[in-house]
Amino acid sequence: MNFGFSEEQELLRAEVRKFLDQNCPLEEVRKLSETPQGFSRSYWDRFAELGWVGLGVPEVHGGIGLGWVDLVVVLEETGRTLFPSPLIATSLASAAIQAAGSEAQQARWLPGIADGSLIGTLAHLEDSDVLGCAGVELLARRDADAFLLTGGKHMVLDAANADLFVVPFKSGAGEEDISLAVIERATAGLDVEPAGSIDVTQRQGRLRLDGVRVETDAILGEPGGAAPLFERLLDCGAVAITAEAIGASEAALELTASYAKQRVQFDQPIGRFQGVKHPLAEMYVDIESFKSLLYYAAWALDNLPEEASLAASRAKAYASEAFPRIGIDTVGLHGGIGYTWEYDAHLYLKRAKWCRPTFGDADYHYERVARLGGI
Amino acid sequence: MDFNLEPEEEAFRAEVCAFLDENLVPDGERTAEFMAEWSRKVRERRWVGFSWPADVGGGGGSLMQQVILKDEMAKRKAPPLGSCFMGLAWVGPGIIQYGTEEQKQKFIPDILDGTYQWCTGYSEPDSGSDLASLKTRCVREGDEYVVNGQKIWTSIAMWSKWMILLVRTSTNVEVKHDGITCLLVEMDTPGITVRPIKNMSGGSIFAEVFFDDVRVPVENRLGVEGQGWQVTVSALANERSGIAEVHGLVRTLSDVKELARSCRRGGRPASQDPGIRRRIASADTRIEAMRLNGMRFLTKQLKGEPVGSESSVNKLHRALLEIELGELALEIQGSRGALDGESALDGGRWQKFSLNWPEVVIGGGTPNIQRNIIAERILGLPKD
Numbered sequence A: 001m002n003f004g005f006s007e008e009q010e011l012l013r014a015e016v017r018k019f020l021d022q023n024c025p026l027e028e029v030r031k032l033s034e035t036p037q038g039f040s041r042s043y044w045d046r047f048a049e050l051g052w053v054g055l056g057v058p059e060v061h062g063g064i065g066l067g068w069v070d071l072v073v074v075l076e077e078t079g080r081t082l083f084p085s086p087l088i089a090t091s092l093a094s095a096a097i098q099a100a101g102s103e104a105q106q107a108r109w110l111p112g113i114a115d116g117s118l119i120g121t122l123a124h125l126e127d128s129d130v131l132g133c134a135g136v137e138l139l140a141r142r143d144a145d146a147f148l149l150t151g152g153k154h155m156v157l158d159a160a161n162a163d164l165f166v167v168p169f170k171s172g173a174g175e176e177d178i179s180l181a182v183i184e185r186a187t188a189g190l191d192v193e194p195a196g197s198i199d200v201t202q203r204q205g206r207l208r209l210d211g212v213r214v215e216t217d218a219i220l221g222e223p224g225g226a227a228p229l230f231e232r233l234l235d236c237g238a239v240a241i242t243a244e245a246i247g248a249s250e251a252a253l254e255l256t257a258s259y260a261k262q263r264v265q266f267d268q269p270i271g272r273f274q275g276v277k278h279p280l281a282e283m284y285v286d287i288e289s290f291k292s293l294l295y296y297a298a299w300a301l302d303n304l305p306e307e308a309s310l311a312a313s314r315a316k317a318y319a320s321e322a323f324p325r326i327g328i329d330t331v332g333l334h335g336g337i338g339y340t341w342e343y344d345a346h347l348y349l350k351r352a353k354w355c356r357p358t359f360g361d362a363d364y365h366y367e368r369v370a371r372l373g374g375i
Numbered sequence B: 001m002d003f004n005l006e007p008e009e010e011a012f013r014a015e016v017c018a019f020l021d022e023n024l025v026p027d028g029e030r031t032a033e034f035m036a037e038w039s040r041k042v043r044e045r046r047w048v049g050f051s052w053p054a055d056v057g058g059g060g061g062s063l064m065q066q067v068i069l070k071d072e073m074a075k076r077k078a079p080p081l082g083s084c085f086m087g088l089a090w091v092g093p094g095i096i097q098y099g100t101e102e103q104k105q106k107f108i109p110d111i112l113d114g115t116y117q118w119c120t121g122y123s124e125p126d127s128g129s130d131l132a133s134l135k136t137r138c139v140r141e142g143d144e145y146v147v148n149g150q151k152i153w154t155s156i157a158m159w160s161k162w163m164i165l166l167v168r169t170s171t172n173v174e175v176k177h178d179g180i181t182c183l184l185v186e187m188d189t190p191g192i193t194v195r196p197i198k199n200m201s202g203g204s205i206f207a208e209v210f211f212d213d214v215r216v217p218v219e220n221r222l223g224v225e226g227q228g229w230q231v232t233v234s235a236l237a238n239e240r241s242g243i244a245e246v247h248g249l250v251r252t253l254s255d256v257k258e259l260a261r262s263c264r265r266g267g268r269p270a271s272q273d274p275g276i277r278r279r280i281a282s283a284d285t286r287i288e289a290m291r292l293n294g295m296r297f298l299t300k301q302l303k304g305e306p307v308g309s310e311s312s313v314n315k316l317h318r319a320l321l322e323i324e325l326g327e328l329a330l331e332i333q334g335s336r337g338a339l340d341g342e343s344a345l346d347g348g349r350w351q352k353f354s355l356n357w358p359e360v361v362i363g364g365g366t367p368n369i370q371r372n373i374i375a376e377r378i379l380g381l382p383k384d
């Protein structure tokens, strides 16, 4: 019995942390957030060289062939420094291709993903704002063997930076009649419109499809048979976002606890007042708890798929509830300085507000926990 | 990460399961004869005091075996292993660690056999959370200590034969934690008066205990004079990962779900009320977080890493869940939640349950104290 990380995983964590601390501290994150693309190509290429972009890609396609638990280790670290990159988006597209792509499809896209040259993303949400198969309204028209897609997707992670879009669409009338297409950026009829983000370190946007032609060789798996995979990708998304939330909330707690030890009012460090120390203790309790839930969810994605949805929903529900409160307390417990642009507290608060709805908020996931738990 | 057991651990689990298959009867059918048989059999297998060293009569079980045993027992709602609750929880471990050879021989077998009960005389009227401020006076006269003062909230004092007692042997100390001594006191010693206290559920499980020139032989001191605090702290620090407790919570939650299906609230089954659904799911999620926090804690213990105050995380969850599940069960019943006794659903089971939380929430260190522990010992904030 071992509910902890292996030596290799601890080493991986240490390497990622060292890279980020040396290259991309928060001053650098702030600079990157002011650029249109929002991330650094050269860090991305280094990430790819070090194997961290293709972590889950099989070795035959240029990756390392590891699992979600390993990716969680990396994401906790990227979350800790709010490192801006299309890593989550690309990992989701990569997971889709790994799970259902033919040998030819894998050979066509995975090596590019692993070496950093292809950024991928999952266009999982439409204007209905309903997660899952029920929210997919994009209905294809048949044109001989091909499908024609006209419609839109919103909240697409890293939309403007992506080279590959994994797009769920309906290929028939039934709710479960879902197919997944891989659409390359240059495809005629595809258009991307960046959207502003509450978290300046994040990029997202709207995808417009106007008669986009999808040939059969761009469909992952059997047409109409992708509903289970699509649901799984949403679980993966929830896990990935929550993994970054762990790192970010730990950094927020560290920042606030150390401030509470230094800041003196009424002749004592404010950390002596229970009105300050108890919210900090609650932060710790919440972080440790959604961390445990998340580790288990990642393990289940790799080892016990039938339990992964419930586990992922528990983790994301808890995190979606706790992380915004952690963000608010991080700002509030700093007093006036916490409200300034200069100081870093708001960066965590904004990440929390961004995380909350992304891949499902607490209401959504608690409802799922209730349903999967038999009521 | 790997949730599989080693082959020999798996074999031990199989042994426990086989025993339970053969010997356990359902909760409602446990007669006095069954209980006597059960006690004899689990004692025979050395599953009572399973974590204690074999040379004092314990089972010498490894950490992982202890977890497996408790886990399987709790899963099937088996009766407790042994009946001397406080003796097994902290008096015994204290005696094993600090006791003399004579004390071990005198007390440990009776604790394992459940011959009689022990009670715990720590809290005083003016010393609760701030236990180290305790004042019960104690002076040595020859081969005896003479005790004067009062204890309070002493659970099962009226049914106990012995008490583990903290007294003050010195007031001339720099820090209040010094000058405290731990004594083992027979409850029928002249000068002891026990007065039961009725609690808000109407029953009495704890009492006030008065000491009036009570004479305790020096040989019944546990550990060194003036170092009773260390004796207490290390005995109480017999922290477990708390994984087994989760089974009880899971069972209660499953009954709460059943209740939600059967009760109507606002014209529909309570199980369809979005607010109730979210609260059930939130409790479910916190219980699962406790289970998994416990597994991470256990992993650290198994690796021999120092484990600190992390168990306070689960103590806080446990306390808040204990309250929330009671509230939820009453709110699910709508206006009928305000009934009680025979007029209420299930004979008032949930009303009773909803008033029992202080045992967990106040009895074992209050939530505020747990928050202080986390803030001070884990986050390094200044003491208040």
Ligand SMILES: Cc1cc2nc3c(=O)[nH]c(=O)nc-3n(C[C@H](O)[C@H](O)[C@H](O)COP(=O)(O)OP(=O)(O)OC[C@H]3O[C@@H](n4cnc5c(N)ncnc54)[C@H](O)[C@@H]3O)c2cc1C
Pocket (backbone or CB within 6 Å): A274, B119, B120, B121, B122, B123, B124, B125, B127, B128, B129, B130, B152, B153, B154, B155, B156, B206, B358, B359, B360, B362, B363, B364, B365, B366, B367, B368, B369, B372
């Ligand atoms: C069912 C039950 C069984 C018990 N059994 C036993 C037993 O067998 N033996 C025994 O010795 N004791 C027993 N106790 C006593 C128990 O240990 C004490 O009640 C507990 O330590 C709290 O002490 P107190 O009641 O004096 O409350 P207080 O310490 O006076 O606390 C009152 C309130 O103030 C808060 N508070 C106190 N200090 C602080 C602080 N520093 N920061 C923030 N808030 C604070 C507390 O959280 C609480 O809400 C039992 C109690 C109960 C309810």
